[in-house]
Amino acid sequence: MNSKEIISSLLENVKEKGGIKQIFLVACGGSLVDMYPAKYFFDSESTTLHVGMYTANEFVYATPKTLSENSLVIVCSHGGNTPESVAAARLARARDAQTVTLTHNDQAQLIDYASHNILYAWGNDTNVVDNPMAIILSLCVEVLEQVEGYASYADFQRGMEQINGVIARARLQVSDRCQRFARRFQDENLFYILSSGASYGHAYGFAICSLMEMQWLHAAPIHSGEYFHGPFEVTDKETPFILLMNEGRTRAMDERASDFLATYGEKVEVVDAKELGIGVLPPDVVEFFNPVLFYSIMCEYRSALAEIRQHPLETRRYMGQVAY
The missing domain is CATH 3.40.50.10490 (Glucose-6-phosphate isomerase like protein; domain 1)
Known part of the structure; x- marks a missing residue:
């Protein structure tokens, strides 16, 4: 069914x-x-x-x-x-x-x-x-x-038909930059992950699963809208940030964070859904597909990091290894 x-x-x-x-x-x-x-x-x-x-x-x-x-x-x-x-x-x-x-x-x-x-x-x-x-x-x-009825139902179905092609093209687009990211950040021990809207959940997921669980690195998610209400005080030229920039209604929050990081940060990786081509999806539903794109693309980033660090993604010291 x-x-x-x-x-x-x-x-x-x-x-x-x-x-x-x-x-x-x-x-x-x-x-x-x-x-x-x-x-x-x-x-x-x-x-x-x-x-x-x-x-x-x-x-x-x-x-x-x-x-x-x-x-x-x-x-x-x-x-x-x-x-x-x-x-x-x-x-x-x-x-x-x-x-x-x-x-x-x-x-x-x-x-x-x-x-x-x-x-x-x-x-x-x-x-x-x-x-x-x-x-x-x-x-x-x-x-x-x-x-209830959903006015954008047909557009959502069109988005479901389009998103796989967007991701396939985006994977090719980020292939080289993933390798550059891995070389640049291979010796870092802490990352802050920013995003907003439907993608904040993936900022959290990339932090706790991809970096903490799979790479044993310290990481924390920050909502782009909350960044300026405390967390931006840790921004400097030495601290790594990854910003997942959405297309859709919450993009302004991500852009504000991007502008600040460009001024006061240095170790910043921006992954922009708009630049990766998600804008071909209908505008009234595109925001809901940002995290679907980000999941696939950030898998490429974590694989490159795991390879250069010689720390396989499947390595665990506690999960499934000890009683908890």
Whole structure:
């Protein structure tokens, strides 16, 4: 079943019970990062539906009182056996919520608690719209369209058709600059990652997953709009910043940060979605696709950094190695 059919089926399940009123996006780590664009989308476009985004253990320990048969809970776990995510899905089903689970593992425990499970594709050769971030965003667009109506629905579908081509061209465009970035920053121990809008979640994800988890480097995300309310005081010629510059409504915040960093910083890497060609997407939906582009492009950056540092992305000292 595709996203449209899944949401239609779930809405039919609760048709006589008052319908879907809340959507909860629940996961851990990188899977939670994949949900941020969908939360931003709902916050921006919905007038009646309420959305919450939770790390799985907090969803279990501090469960929203509104969790009920009128809730849709989307739970994502790449391996499908993350204990916290499995517990969250189990709780959702116990509260009679409708659940959509996403995993890459067809034997995952998570599937046991799914109203519908989506087994997604993975790997560098997959179409980006078949990866979790785009799938979750697509599911949420379908919820809005079928519950409230969404004026830009057709434009969103056009964006889904275009984004893979944009990413393919952008990967070629950044190939050399990723190598230059890796050579320049290979000996740094700390990075600040800035972005705004739908992409702030990926600034967070690149910090905690790509740099902290996969490279054992210190990193912190900063919202471009918050940069001037405290964090800019650490800006100097020695501190590395990576700015993910969006196309769309929040671009002005990223540009303001870029201007300041160009004046007072020196070790600055700007990754600009507009310069990478995302502007071919319809302007009323382009902002929701910025993080889909950034995820793929920043994978190229982290791979180049890992290679030059001789620190493979799969290396772990705690995760899956010790009791925690």
